[in-house]
Amino acid sequence: MAYHHGNLRDDLLAAAETALGTVGADGISLRSLARDLGVSHAAPAHHFRDKQALLDALAVEGFTRLADRVESGDTPGRPFRERLDAMTRTYVGFAVDHEPLLALMLGTKHHPDATEELGAAAARGTLVAVDLIAAGQRAGEVREGDPYTLAIVAAAQVHGVATLAARGLLGGLPLDVAISTTVDLVFRGLSA
Amino acid sequence: MAYHHGNLRDDLLAAAETALGTVGADGISLRSLARDLGVSHAAPAHHFRDKQALLDALAVEGFTRLADRVESGDTPGRPFRERLDAMTRTYVGFAVDHEPLLALMLGTKHHPDATEELGAAAARGTLVAVDLIAAGQRAGEVREGDPYTLAIVAAAQVHGVATLAARGLLGGLPLDVAISTTVDLVFRGLSA
DNA sequence: CAGGATTCTTGTCAATGACAAGATTTGGCT
DNA sequence: AGCCAAATCTTGTCATTGACAAGAATCCTG
Numbered sequence: 001m002a003y004h005h006g007n008l009r010d011d012l013l014a015a016a017e018t019a020l021g022t023v024g025a026d027g028i029s030l031r032s033l034a035r036d037l038g039v040s041h042a043a044p045a046h047h048f049r050d051k052q053a054l055l056d057a058l059a060v061e062g063f064t065r066l067a068d069r070v071e072s073g074d075t076p077g078r079p080f081r082e083r084l085d086a087m088t089r090t091y092v093g094f095a096v097d098h099e100p101l102l103a104l105m106l107g108t109k110h111h112p113d114a115t116e117e118l119g120a121a122a123a124r125g126t127l128v129a130v131d132l133i134a135a136g137q138r139a140g141e142v143r144e145g146d147p148y149t150l151a152i153v154a155a156a157q158v159h160g161v162a163t164l165a166a167r168g169l170l171g172g173l174p175l176d177v178a179i180s181t182t183v184d185l186v187f188r189g190l191s192a
Numbered sequence: 193m194a195y196h197h198g199n200l201r202d203d204l205l206a207a208a209e210t211a212l213g214t215v216g217a218d219g220i221s222l223r224s225l226a227r228d229l230g231v232s233h234a235a236p237a238h239h240f241r242d243k244q245a246l247l248d249a250l251a252v253e254g255f256t257r258l259a260d261r262v263e264s265g266d267t268p269g270r271p272f273r274e275r276l277d278a279m280t281r282t283y284v285g286f287a288v289d290h291e292p293l294l295a296l297m298l299g300t301k302h303h304p305d306a307t308e309e310l311g312a313a314a315a316r317g318t319l320v321a322v323d324l325i326a327a328g329q330r331a332g333e334v335r336e337g338d339p340y341t342l343a344i345v346a347a348a349q350v351h352g353v354a355t356l357a358a359r360g361l362l363g364g365l366p367l368d369v370a371i372s373t374t375v376d377l378v379f380r381g382l383s384a
Numbered sequence: 385c386a387g388g389a390t391t392c393t394t395g396t397c398a399a400t401g402a403c404a405a406g407a408t409t410t411g412g413c414t
Numbered sequence: 415a416g417c418c419a420a421a422t423c424t425t426g427t428c429a430t431t432g433a434c435a436a437g438a439a440t441c442c443t444g
Contacts, residue, residue: 008422008423024300024301026218026301029399029400029401030400030401030402031399031400031401032399032400039423039424040423040424040425041400041401041424041425042402042403042404042423042424042425042426043422043423043424045401045402045403046421046422046423047422050401050402051400051401051402099300100300103300106355106356106359106361108216108291108292108295108359109216109218122361123363126363145373148363148365149365149369149370149373150373150377152362152363152365152370153353153365153370153373153374153377154377156349156352156353156356156357156362156370156374157348157349157350157352157353157374157377157378158349158352159352159355159356160348160349160350160351160352160353160354160355161345161348161349161352162352163298163351163352163355164298164348164351165348167298167300169298169314170344170348171315171318171340171344173340173341173344173345177341178341178344178345178348181337181341181342181345182345182348182349184381185342185345185346185349185378185381185382186349186377186381187381188380188381188382188383189376189377189378189379189380189381190377190380191380197391197392200391200392221430221431221432222431222432222433223430223431223432224430224431231392231393232392232393232394233393233394233431233432234392234393234394234395234433234434234435235391235392235393237432237433237434238390238391238392239391242432242433243431243432243433385444386443386444387442387443387444388441388442388443388444389440389441389442389443390439390440390441390442391438391439391440391441392437392438392439392440393436393437393438393439394435394436394437394438395434395435395436395437396433396434396435396436397432397433397434397435398431398432398433399430399431399432400429400430400431400432401428401429401430401431402427402428402429402430403426403427403428404425404426404427404428405424405425405426405427406423406424406425406426407422407423407424407425408421408422408423408424409420409421409422409423410419410420410421410422411418411419411420411421412417412418412419412420413416413417413418413419414415414416414417414418
C-alpha cells in the first residue's frame with residue numbers, strides 16, 4: 001500500500017457524494033470516509049480544511065453538472081415553449097434524482113469564501129434562463145418586460161416545483177402531471 | 193431552585209427556535225440548550241426522545257403558525273388576484289423572516305411517526321390554496337382544470353420564489369419586484 | 385398518606401471534528 | 415545526482431456531543 005494515496009481528494013468527493021445519498025449531509029463523517037478509503041482519520045484535513053469545505057466542493061460540482069445537463073438538453077433556435085418544456089424536465093429530473101445534492105447546493109451554511117465560487121457556478125444557470133426569455137421575446141412569443149427579472153422569477157417557479165417534487169411534497173400529484181401543469185402555467189404567464 | 197423546572201418542554205422549544213436562528217439546525221445541541229436553561233444535560237431526553245424529535249416538534253409548530261398567518265391574512269370573497277397577492281406576500285414574508293424554520297419544515301430527515309403529523313399540518317396550507325383556486329373558478333376568473341392540481345402547482349411556484357428569496361438567491365432582484373412579478377406571472381398563468 | 389409515575393440528576397460510552405507534532409514521500413532547484 | 419522544502423499522510427490527543435443507564439427528588443392519584 002502506497003503511503004501516498006494518490007488522489008485522495010477526488011476519492012473523498014466521490015465517497016462523500018455516495019454517503020450523501022445514504023446518510024445525508026449531516027450524517028457524513030470525515031472519519032468514516034477516511035476509513036472507507038483506508039486512510040488515517042486525519043488525512044482528509046489536508047484536502048479540505050473543514051467538513052463544510054468538502055460539502056462546499058460537492059455543491060460546486062453539483063452546480064456545474066446541473067448547468068451541463070440543462071445546456072446539453074437545450075435546443076436553441078426551437079420554439080420557446082419547447083425549450084421551456086425541456087429545461088423544466090431537466091431541472092425537475094435533476095432535483096428528483098439528486099435531492100440531497102440540490103439541498104446542499106442551495107443550503108445557507110457555506111463557507112464565506114465558497115459563496116463566491118458557488119455564486120459563479122449558479123450564475124451559469126441563470127444565464128441560460130435569461131437567454132431563453134430574451135429569445136422568446138425576440139420571437140414575439142414572450143411578453144415584454146425586463147428579461148432578467150422574468151427569467152429569475154420563472155426559474156424560481158420551476159425551482160419550487162422541482163424541490164417539492166424531489167421531497168415528495170406534491171400531495172400525491174403524479175410527477176408528469178405536475179411538470180406538464182407547471183410548463184403550462186409558466187408558459188401562459190409569460191405569453192405575449 | 194425547584195427540582196422540577198415546570199415547563200421544560202416549552203422552554204426547550206423556545207430556546208431551540210432562538211438557537212435555530214443563530215447556529216442553525218445542525219448547530220443546535222441538546223446539551224447547550226440544557227445549560228442555557230440551567231438543567232442537567234440529560235433532562236431534555238425526558239421531553240424529546242431525540243434531537244430530531246425536538247426539531248420535528250419545532251417544524252409542526254412552524255406549519256401551524258404559517259397556516260395561521262396565511263388564513264388570517266386572507267380575505268375570502270374578494271377578487272382572486274387580491275387574495276393571491278395577499279397570500280404570496282404572506283408566504284414570502286414568512287420565508288424571509290423564518291428561513292431556518294422553513295428549511296426545517298420542508299426538510300427530509302424527520303422521524304417516520306412525525307411525518308404523519310407534519311403532513312396534517314401542511315395539509316392545512318394546501319386547503320387554503322385549493323379553496324382560493326376553486327373560488328376563482330366559480331367567479332370565472334380562473335381557467336378550468338382540476339383545482340387541486342392547479343393549486344398545488346401554483347403554490348409550489350410561489351414556494352420556489354419564497355425559498356430563493358429567503359436565501360438571497362434571487363440575483364439581486366429587489367424583493368418587492370420579485371413578489372409583484374411572481375403574482376403577475378402566476379395570475380396570468382391561471383387566468384381564464 | 386402510600387406507592388407509582390413523572391421529572392430530573394449524575395455517570396458513562398463511543399463517535400466525531402479539530403488540532404498538534406512527527407514521519408514519509410514527492411518534486412523542484414542547484 | 416543530490417538536497418531541501420513542500421505536500422501528503424500518520425499517530426496522538428482534546429472537548430463536545432447524543433444516547434443510554436441507574437438512581438434521586440417531586441408530584442399526584444387513589
